[in-house]
Amino acid sequence: MPNCFNFREFTTLCPLDHDTIIARLAAKHFSTSNERRRVKAEQNLNVIITATFELAATIGFARMSMRDLHKASGLSLGGLYNYFDSKESLALMIADALHLVAFEWLPTLTDETMTHEQQLEHLIRGHIYLSETLRPWFYFVFMESKNLPEPNKASARSVELRFQSLIATLLGEDNLHASHIMALMQDWHVKHWKYRSVNIDDFADSVVALSRHCLPG
């Protein structure tokens, strides 16, 4: 694992975390105005989204009722609707926020001065470490995207395919191997119950090592 970042180093170089995304969402939907109000809006948005993640992970987003969310967040039933237009739009807001923020930033981890092997390692570690920092977001989007309305489902797939193409290019346009690497990386958040006792750097090392066998030549 020489000359590449580990998880600890990643957290210092990555500008994205849960609070950052919440702040951007709050800024987008509750434009400037008063400072005290902005802080309050951020707090409320935070508890709403955090509670949504917990409920969706245990009983599923579709089974989660607004009354569940009201009880879990502490906000009143009607008050929730100051932060989204409908239950469905809440899911869309979360999915859009992750896609915009995460998958625009990840490709900036590489540049053309690096070897393909180095770029591959940066993308893999970047993806795994970011999916740990934003694990509830990644898990929610993975699980709930499949029954979003068609345009949003298509957009989620296109985001995934775009990242996969990035990897495929490094492998000499080998999309099958690129799919394999995607599956390996995503397993960290999709099946996280398996990895409770696994160190994330060990996991990333292992995926990177396997991915080297996918390089051409």
Added chain:
Amino acid sequence: MPNCFNFREFTTLCPLDHDTIIARLAAKHFSTSNERRRVKAEQNLNVIITATFELAATIGFARMSMRDLHKASGLSLGGLYNYFDSKESLALMIADALHLVAFEWLPTLTDETMTHEQQLEHLIRGHIYLSETLRPWFYFVFMESKNLPEPNKASARSVELRFQSLIATLLGEDNLHASHIMALMQDWHVKHWKYRSVNIDDFADSVVALSRHCLPG
């Protein structure tokens, strides 16, 4: 790919397919009695489960209403309840049937006379090919298990871990690499929209080749 089965050969040697599982379910819930009735019960169970797979794949099982299922299956609203006790028990029936039938049979593909490398290949191809034959079952269980009641969720995880242990043993108790191989195999049904134009034997070849790098020594 010498001395191991491909998908075509697999379909001739595997005793399990969609109709087999339906027949077992029908036999279990509609004991002997009349022959004509048994056939009718099998047909109805078939359309119910097939319609459930389609609806769950598009809008999700939780969003699927009994009226949706009634329209899609052609059975009356009340008539559905001759085949299960509640909506939830329908999901449980499907999950239990797959677990019982598939994961008890898969381990019979190997025996101790084979090398570890051969056993590994048999298990991997067996899993991938079976998940193709029973793709709607595998996809449904993968997607819906996570929000089943706790005992059933735990049982689904234990079934998965049991199969993973089988692989880990072949790798010298390397559970991390065994997890990787599970993730690679499952990608075939979890992200099948990616593999529309991929030949299943090519896919299995690729996973087997990667898995060889996980063998010790």
Added chain:
DNA sequence: GTTTATTGAACGAACGTTCATACTATTTTC
């Protein structure tokens, strides 16, 4: 004629959403 299976209207509960009302800061008026 008796048994078995099917039907869909009807039920109560729970759903997402709304809105008149109450509250709490901030601004304006004197």
Added chain:
DNA sequence: GAAAATAGTATGAACGTTCGTTCAATAAAC
């Protein structure tokens, strides 16, 4: 600086709909 006016936010009872499920009535099978 106190009082009044204004604007922004929070509340939860109430609304119409849809949900999973039941069951008296009906049809089919033996």
